[in-house]
């Protein structure tokens with residue numbers, strides 16, 4: 001059975017009844033098969049699964065999609081039930097921020113100002129602040145985050161390490177459509193034609209990964225990714241396509257690396273990334 005609570009008081013009562021290990025999956029709702037994979041990973045690794053559903057105003061810029069972000073609680077609950085969640089916490093903005101928007105927020109450090117942070121100033125301050133609040137409220141042993149939002153996952157790991165939060169962060173691989181499109185709640189904004197254009201992101205990543213698998217060096221991997229992006233269905237406006245090390249630090253020459261892309265397709269900003277292994281070069 002999946003219990004639904006909205007207030008922090010009801011959450012505290014329900015949480016007190018969960019004995020054994022607790023895994024949390026934090027979401028903004030509009031759940032899809034990617035979230036379901038997170039829920040199933042939590043189900044396998046923890047005794048109890050708590051899901052949070054909250055569209056966090058702190059992480060949206062003034063011209064972003066906070067108002068039109070899909071809110072689909074009924075179907076979200078169905079997915080939570082199907083995946084065996086024990087408890088869903090779906091607070092209102094007033095429940096989460098009873099004193100108004102917090103003036104004290106977490107600072108993500110330099111990585112928070114790069115990549116997504118460059119295009120979305122304040123985004124990771126808002127993400128880390130709500131993640132920390134949700135960790136305090138749900139007190140999980142494990143918290144599951146998708147690799148699809150790789151910069152978010154990396155920053156949450158750093159926050160937990162730097163601030164001694166007693167929760168283990170588990171990264172879960174991205175779920176893709178058969179044609180390569182990474183699942184995202186924002187995909188529902190795309191028209192059929194835009195969806196075709198959106199495939200340029202995953203095509204670029206695949207081309208980079210194939211180049212790395214052939215043993216190409218970092219420059220050639222990035223060049224292959226750019227060529228694939230440029231030769232896909234036209235219409236995507238590239239924000240960034242970068243190759244970093246696995247911790248998102250610049251300049252990998254060999255070993256585990258990450259290729260990350262962000263682009264606008266119509267009014268929708270999409271991100272994707274892939275892990276790869278760079279062969280050593282003399």
Ligand code: PAF
Nearest residue numbers: 026027028056127130149
């Ligand atoms: O990845 C998301 O859906 C959000 O950024 C999160 C982690 C739920 C915080 O609002």
